[in-house]
Amino acid sequence: MLKHVLAVFGLIALVAVGILVYLAWPDKARLDVNAVAGGRPDITAPREQVIPTVGTADPIGWKNGERPTVAAGLTVQPFATGLSHPRWLYRLPNGDVLVAETNSPPREGGGIQGWVMKHLLGKVGAGVPSANRITLLRDANGDGVAEMKTVFMTGLNSPSGMTLFDRQLYVAxxxxxxxxxxTSGQTKITAKPELVVRYPGGGNHWARNVIQSEDGRTLYLSVGSSSNIAENGIDKERNRAVILQVYPKEKTFRIYAAGLRNAxxxxxxxxxxxxxxxxNERDMLGSxxxxxxxxxxxxxxxxxWPWYYWGGYPDTRVEPKNQELQQYSKRPDYALGPHVAALGLSFANELRLGDRFARGAFVGEHGSWNRKPLSGYKVVFVPFTPQGWPAKGAKPIDVVTGFVNADGEAHGRPVDVKADAHGGLLIADDVGNTIWRVSAPQPIAAAR
Structure with a gap:
């Protein structure tokens, strides 16, 4: 009799759990993306998830003649095609463009999130092995199409960021x-790379970026977290979720800023x-x-990160707690919306896209996986003031859209954004395997 009663209670509990899961999953957005964007986003109560909401745009690529949609007054065309997962760009002083054809190293990790991440890699076209190379693109006649495409550097390990410093090319x-x-004009690197510094690799956030700092003698290098909220232990996040300041001559680094989940x-x-x-902020707090x-x-x-988000809102899932940090957590300057996966960043000073886009920042949004409906999958512009801050009350302006069709399929996904030598905006599309070039129909003098 007792066994029968326990079995009935067990069945009731199972049904109750099933109902709760059904009601809570998948979590659907209650706010428009732009309500959670700008200088004062609407930060609502979290809706924690055990089973993550999964929503992605399945990759289908671009057919001949298909291309993204651009804001009024702009045009777009392919700058280079036939690449293998192009993600990061760098323009050399002579106008040549380097593109990192790269992908995640083999992933490890189990559990629900590990399974989800491995499943997503295949769904979003990110499961192909990394080409581990840098390709050089050259548009010698200035027509907005690279007539030269040649392998520049190989033998790398999921490379991303690149920068020239003191007559040497640095690769992250x-x-x-x-x-x-x-050497200027060089089209192939044959020299063996010299190690400058090591830092943690792989993890959920594997891509690194590097740029020159304003002091002229150091570099900034970003290293994302290995997890969502340090669920594998905070000790696994040493020298991660940070921006490092690298001293190239001394081959050392220090932590410049921290608590940045994936900068x-x-x-x-x-x-x-x-x-x-x-x-990129955290997942599984709701859409x-x-x-x-x-x-x-x-x-x-x-x-x-991982204890707080948006300047002090606590993430109660994180253990151990860190109450002392709350009052010191810096609030970001400008929200871009939930789960948009902001990756690329470039200011407008080298671009010639007209007065509307003359002062501000372009952001490549790779697109969501943990939100319904989808967010991101586009390039946006954030207007800035002459004093160097996002304009008060401004929301992100769509510049390039159409990466996702009406059926929720992805022709492409934008990653990095960079100016070319002629004032056009280059966009690395790692699903469409294309570099797009956005320009004004007629040459427009920069307003700066």
Whole structure:
């Protein structure tokens, strides 16, 4: 009799759990993306998830003649096609463009989130092995199409960021910063890369970026977290979720700023020379949280990850607690919306896209997986003031859309954004395997 009663109670409990899961999953957004964007986003109560909401745009690529949609007054065309998962861009002084054809190293990890991440890699076209190379693109006649496409550098380990410094090209692998001598006009690197510094590699956030700092003698290098909220232990996050300041001559580094879950895109504001970055925030707090963001970064800043988001809102899932940090968690300057996956960042000073886009920041949004409906999958523009801050009350302006069709399928996904030598905006599309070029129909003098 007792066994029968326990079995009945067990069945009732199972049904109750099933109902709760059905009601709570998948979590659907209750706010428009733009309500959680801008200088004062709407931060609502979290809706924690055990089973994550999964929503992605299945990749289908671009057919001949298909292309993204651009804002009024602009045009778009392919700059280069037939690439293998192009994600990061760098323009050399002579106008040549380097593109990192790269992908995640083999992933490890189990549990629900590990299964979800491995499943998603295949669904979004990110499961192909990394090409581990840098390709050089050259548009010698200035027509907006690269007539030269050649392998520039190989033998790398999931490379992303690149920068020239003191006549050497620095490349940020997933686990190390390396450098090689570079001569202007060079189309192939044969020198063996020299190790500068090592740092943790792989994890959920494997891509690294590197740029020159404003002091002229150091570099900024971003290293994302290995997990969502340090669920594998905070000890596994040493020298992660940070921006490092690297001293190339000494081959050392220090933590410049911390609490940045995944700060990928970095750039110096042309008006102030301050460091700015875009950051991917945490998952599984519901479709309306937490907003990815664009922010200035100063030495010693801590933005709260994993304990806090948006300047002090606690994430109660994180253990052990860190109550002392709450009052010191810096609030970001500008929200971009929840789960948009902001990756690329470039200021407008080198672009010629007209007065509307003359002062501000372009952001490449790779697109959501943990939100219904989808968010991101586009390039947006954030207007700035002459004083170097996002314009008061401004919301992100759509610049390039159409990466996702009406059926929720992805022709492509934008990653990095960079200016070319002629004032056009280049966009790395890692699902469409294309570099797109956005330009004004007629040459427009920059308003700066």
């Amino acid at each position: 692998n997933t686990d190390s910063l390396v450098r090689v001598p570079y 990928n895109g970095m750039a110096l504001n042309p008006d102030t020379r301050a460091l700015w970055t875009v950051v 309306d949280l937490a907003p990815d963001y664009l922010t200035a970064v100063e030495f010693g800043d801590h933005f709260g």
